[in-house]
Amino acid sequence: MDLKVIVNEERCKSCGLCVNICPKHVLRISDKINSKGYYPVELFDNENCISCGFCYLVCPDMAIAEVKKPEFVK
């Protein structure tokens, strides 16, 4: 399944504001490292993400590039 939160890892500065605000605790600071030396955030639990977009709203670095919501077909 496609990820509901698309992270632009190069833009992330590991500030943690998205991790802090996420109501479902599906985001975490990863142990990857980007070219600026920051550990970018990652969506580790796509299934429980509710696509609320809080992470996008609070991200100061446009690192949450996109938030998507599944479309249910009747």
Add this chain to the structure above:
Amino acid sequence: MKTIYKVPSAITSRDTTYCPGCTHGVAHRIVAELLDETGLTKKTVIVWPVGCSVFGYYFIGTDALIAAHGRACAMATGIKRVHPESFVMTYQGDGDLASIGIAETVHAAARGENITTVFINNGNYGMTGGQMSPTTLIGQVTTTSPYGRKPELNGFPLHVPEMLATMDGPAYIARGALDNPQHINQAKKFIQKAFTAQQKRLGYSLVELVSTCPTNWKMTPVESIERVKREVLPIFPLGEFRAVKGVE
């Protein structure tokens, strides 16, 4: 899958130069979203300030100028008076707008200039290393108020929207905050109304955005937004202070 949120196209591909957790980027994004939504990007001139957001033109892709410290509203006045078809914005911090540029701001407001100001209030001079500013709170320690801001020595924080709202020139004056999703959505709505005020030529519009400065506050980003809620918002309450008829 349906896209709910996507970085707006008025944001350039350049990564921001702000410190981790600094809310300048949030302010940039909501301005850029509104430029996208209103279709104003290619009509817009942004007058950037002196301060951390001096590099703002790297991140929002419009025609751009950098004013001398505090002079953004005067420069924007010059542009708008000779080019009323342009959409003219200033983006200023609290040192820039409320201290060295307070005269330019107050008089642009008094004249009802058809320009829009986004005013970032983070309670200190960020770029220069966290000195006391006009919006530094009583008791707040900064590099030039090492014993905390004392009223008998430094006076009191300046409430710009409350002051401007007493005047006849401004069309729309509000204060928002960037500390949580609800406030960020509200702030965007405020800025949208400010844009409307200019588009309808109703007069001056200003939206103050209570922001954070984790580096100079010597806090983590999360501690910073908690401080906004705990210490700053009680002194700088959110809301609309003036909205003339026609601003929606």
Add this chain to the structure above:
Amino acid sequence: MGEKLLMKGSEAIAEAAIRAGAMAFFGYPITPQNETPEYFSRRMPELGRVFLQAESEVAAINMVYGAACTGTRAITTSSSPGISLMQEGFSYIANTNVPCVVVNAMRGGPGLGDIAPAQADYFQATKGGGHGDYHSIVIAPHTVQEEADLMFDAFELADKYRIMVVVLVDGLLGQMMEPVEFKDWVDVKKFKTPEWATVGQGDRAQRNILISFDILAEGLEKMNLVLQNKYAKIRENEVRFEEYKMDDADYAITAFGTVARIAKTTIELARNEGIKIGLIRPITLYPFPEKVIENRASNVKFFFDTEMNEGQMLEDVKLAVNGKKPVYFHGRLGGIVPTAEEILDEFKKHLGG
């Protein structure tokens, strides 16, 4: 050219600027030049142009700066203390490479000084004035007719080089009434928004960014070199001066503006006594007419510089003469205008021997 009118210098400046295509005036009241903004305030609305009284000179010059960034012909006028306040804007305008015109009706200084005519802002105008390595083109008329003519040139030069042009006059040149004939109106309908202007990107392929800023020293050095190349071109092409009775002169007076006018009478008085003096009158104070002064150094016995200050242009004259001949000086301070006789008496002190 049209009919001859009898006008005050301060109003002729405004009328000429308007005819030369000034689309916006921003300014703040200050004596001795209030007739100029007052004139603009009447005429600009009649023509559908912008007149705005700013809250300060600081704001006024930054309004001019903003308007200039849209490629619009913009002007401010002020006097010495007001011009001091505008220096911040001048420096930014210089490094942003935008055109505008500023008139300084100089008055006595320093500080609040007085409101009498003076020339003590020569250094400030010609050497930069604000921070950084920059110059403005500085022109100094000496009659009302020349004030009117040079306003047209001021706007042309400003646009040609994307530079600030300072017109340096004083209260005397502002208050005196003389016959004046204006050049033809510039057709403002032909004005186009330049490619570099910041008015919103519109159909342009790239957006425009007009700034006086580069955080990297290498970049800022490049910006400076752009300015220096521009100044070199200006020094090569835009020097203007008047030589008055220099052909047979044994002595040369150097003077500009009001004092140059008085010096012409001094020269008549001297020639009646058989003393052959001529006048070299710089019209552009920057670029300074150093070559003509240097060349005349081989013809004359000495130079006599006279100004309403303590010897400011004197330094440029001395640099041009470069030690080849003596350069003497007489100046009055604080707003006192020397008489023709006084200048002659001072001149004569250096004769003989």
